[in-house]
Amino acid sequence: MTAPTPVEDVSIGGEAIRLGQFVKFAGILDSGGDVKEAIIDGFVTVNGEVDRRRGRQLQIGDVVGFEGRRVRVRP
Template structure:
């Protein structure tokens, strides 16, 4: 099943950000503990694929998905 949720752009003010930081910055999750659990459970996607690495370096254009929302890293 393809996720058809609209993509929200979230400007990060730079070239890159770690997945765990971005999930909190974009308002998808509230705390580091929530991030750790969601990522470990395989609930987070990056560019349509499950990624279990909180420290993954995201770059401008990457799309992160969680619970029906999709947000794109923008400069």
Template sequence: MASPAPQDVPVGSEMIRLGSFMKYAGMLDSGGDVKEAIIDGYVKVNGEIDRRRGRQLQAGDVVTFEGRSFRVQV
């Protein structure tokens, strides 16, 4: 079964940090929950686990968490 297409999330700037993007996209409500999910390895960026909350995302990057995917748009 194919994964659904990622939902585009316009961020209004060239770059955004992973933790900020997850909160902005509504993936999780609190910064503490975001930090825990990232550190525990539940978050993928472009198909690979990334444990860096401060990772800089650019337009086109896809963040996946709990089966939902979101694509960074400028």
């Protein structure tokens, strides 16, 4: 049995942020074009579920995943 992937915490300095902004802000992907493509193509998850909406409002505690990396939204 493999250990679950550790979750990194990234502080956003507020209460909410949009999914597309967070993926870039957290350094998960570097360019806005790559972020847009990854989200639309269904490679990004929020709390374990695929979400294809770049504008989805993330809340504190949400976990965003991409290619095995998991990042939690922190204030």
